[in-house]
Amino acid sequence: MARVTSFDIAALAGVSQPTVSRALSGNPAVSAETRARVFAAAEALNYKVDKNASNLRRQATRTLALLFFEDPAPGETQINPFFLSMLGAITKRCAVAGYDLLISFQQLSGNWHVDYEDARRADGLILLGYGNYLEYLPRLEQLVQQGTHFVRWGSLRPGQLGTTIGSDNLGGGLAATRHLIERGRRRIAFIGTANEGAPEFLDRCEGWRAAQAEAGLVADPALMRAANSSEEEGYAAARDLLAAGAAFDAIFCVSDLVAIGAMRALAEAGRHVPDDVAVVGFDDQPAASLTSPPLTTVAQDARHAGTVLVETLLDRLRGEIPSPQALPARLVVRGSS
C-alpha cells in the first residue's frame, strides 16, 4: 500500500513533480511528448491524485453536501420514496460535474450539527426534506451570513433566502381540484397540514381553494382536516371527517400516503371509491398505482428536480444568481376519480 505520489511518476517519466501536475491537469505549457510520457507513467503506477492534498492546495473541495431533513416522527419513519429518486439524480449530476456528494441525514428537532462544518467540507449545500420550515429558517440566515452557497427544495415565496427550487404546488392543487370539479364533484374535502410551517402543503391547499372559487364554489372549512405526510394521519383524518357526518363527494389529499390512508378509512366505512367519494393524491409514488382503485395523483418529476437542484447550485458557485424555479406538476388520472 505504499502511496504512489506525483514524485514517483515524475521520477518514472524523467521530469519534475510540477510538470506531472501540469501535464495531468491539461496545462498547455507542457509539450505533447512530455504529456504522453507522464500519462504513461501514471497509468503504469496506477496513480491517482490525492484529493485531500489537491483540495488543500486549491482551497476548494469539489464536493457538495446534501442535508436531508427527516421528519422528527418517533421510530421508523417511512421515508418518502420521492426523495430517493431525487437522490439518485443528484448523485448522478454531481458525478457528471466532477463533484463528490456528502450526505447527511438530519433530525430537524435535534441539533443541526453540521452547519458550519459541512459548509467547510463542501463548496455548496443542498437542503432537502420535509419538516417545519419556520424551524430551520434561522439556520438559513446563518448560512447566508457565512456566505455559504445553498439551494433548497421547497415552496417558492418572494424574498426567500438562497435559491429555492420546488414543484408548482399551487398549480398541482389547482389541476387536481379542477379535475374533480369537471368530474362533477361539488363537495370537495381537503386533508393535509396547511400552515406556514409546511409551505408546500399550504400552496396545494391554496390551489384547492382557488379552483373552487373559479367555479363559483366555496371551499368549506368544515371539510378540512390536518394530517402530516403519513398514512396513519391520513386514515385518522378521513375517519374524523366521516364521523363528523359532513357530506362530501371527493377528497384532495396533500400526499399519496395520506390518500392511501384516507382510502382505507373510506373502505372501512363502506364508501366506494370513486363512486361515492373520489380521491386524489400528490407525488405519484410507486405505491399510487397499486391501490385499488389506482390513485389519481399529481406527479412530480423527482429525477428532473434533483438535476435542477444540482445545476442551480453549480450556477451559484460560478457566481451567477439563479432565479427560483417552479417545476411542473402534472395530473395523472387513474381509477380513484
Place this chain on the structure above:
Amino acid sequence: MARVTSFDIAALAGVSQPTVSRALSGNPAVSAETRARVFAAAEALNYKVDKNASNLRRQATRTLALLFFEDPAPGETQINPFFLSMLGAITKRCAVAGYDLLISFQQLSGNWHVDYEDARRADGLILLGYGNYLEYLPRLEQLVQQGTHFVRWGSLRPGQLGTTIGSDNLGGGLAATRHLIERGRRRIAFIGTANEGAPEFLDRCEGWRAAQAEAGLVADPALMRAANSSEEEGYAAARDLLAAGAAFDAIFCVSDLVAIGAMRALAEAGRHVPDDVAVVGFDDQPAASLTSPPLTTVAQDARHAGTVLVETLLDRLRGEIPSPQALPARLVVRGSS
C-alpha cells in the same frame, strides 16, 4: 469569508498552533485551563478544522463511501425502498461514529468510475444494491489486491472476498414455503431469477426447494419462472405460468414487486387470492400492506442491516476480521396466504 485557521485561534488564546491542535483533539497533555481558553477562542471565531489538511496530515479521512449499484434497466427504474431505509440507518451510524459518508450511484454495466479509495477520499467502502454479482466480482478482486477495506450487502457464501452481510435468504425462503405447506398448499410455484448472478434470489429459491423436500413434496421445475425484481416481470411470469396451464395453488415470489405483478396477473385471469392461489413475497416493502389482499411476505430489517454494515466496516478498519453475518428474515403473514 477570510479563512479561520488554527493559527488564528492560537493567537487569540495566546498559545501555539500545535497546542490548539492538541487541545481540540483531546490530547491529555494539554492542561485543563489551556484547553478551556482554546475552546473559547475556537468558539468565538467559529473555527472548524480543515478536513483536507487534517486528512492529508493524518493519512486517513474518517469518511466512508457508499457505492450503490443500480440495475442497468433502461430509463426510470423503480429503486427498491428497502435500500432507502438502509441508507438512512447507514448515514446515522456513520454520524454517530464520527464518519462522513460519500455516496455514489453506479451503473453496474458502465465503468466503475469512482475510485474513492485510490483518491484517498474514503477509508472504506460499502457496496450495496442489486445487479449481477458475477459482473462485479473482478472489481472486488481489485479492491482486495489494493488492500481496500469493504463490506458488501449480498448473499453469504463460503470463500467470498471481503466481508459480506446479508439477510438469511435461505431461511426466509424456507419459512415462506413451510408456511404455504402448512396452509395446505401442495403445488407451489416459484417466480424469480435464480442463478449465480443473483445469489440472494438463488438462496430464496433453494429455501423453496428444501421446504418442499422436508414435506415429502417435489419442487416442480415446470412451476418455475424467471423474473428480476420488477412488477412488470412478475406480471409477465405469472401470465406465462397461467398460459402454460400448469396447476398450482400458491406462488412464492422472490420480491414484493414481483408478487404485486403476479397478483395483478392472477386478478386478470379471475383467480382469487388467496382462495385459488396463495401468494407470498419477500422484502416487506411499504407497498406490501397496500395490496388487496395485503401481501404475506418475508420481512428484512433494513435499518438494522444498515447499522450492521457500518459497524462491520469499522471493525475491519480497526484491523479486526469480522465474520460474514446473516440477518434474520421474518415471515409476516397477511391476507394473501
Place this chain on the structure above:
DNA sequence: CCAACAAAGGCATACGTATGCAGCCACAGG
C-alpha cells in the same frame, strides 16, 4: 553572428494540520 523572444520545464513555496522531539518550569528527594 548576435540579440530578442517564445517555449518548456525546473525551483521554491504555500495550503492547514498533526506529531516527534526538545525545552522549560516547578516540585520533590537526597
Place this chain on the structure above:
DNA sequence: CCTGTGGCTGCATACGTATGCCTTTGTTGG
C-alpha cells in the same frame, strides 16, 4: 543546594499538490 522527574508547551517538519517565477534551450530576425 543540586539533581531528577514529570507535566506542559513550543519548535520544526511532513503530508502531496498546484502555481508563480525564473532558467534553460532553441528559434528567428536584423
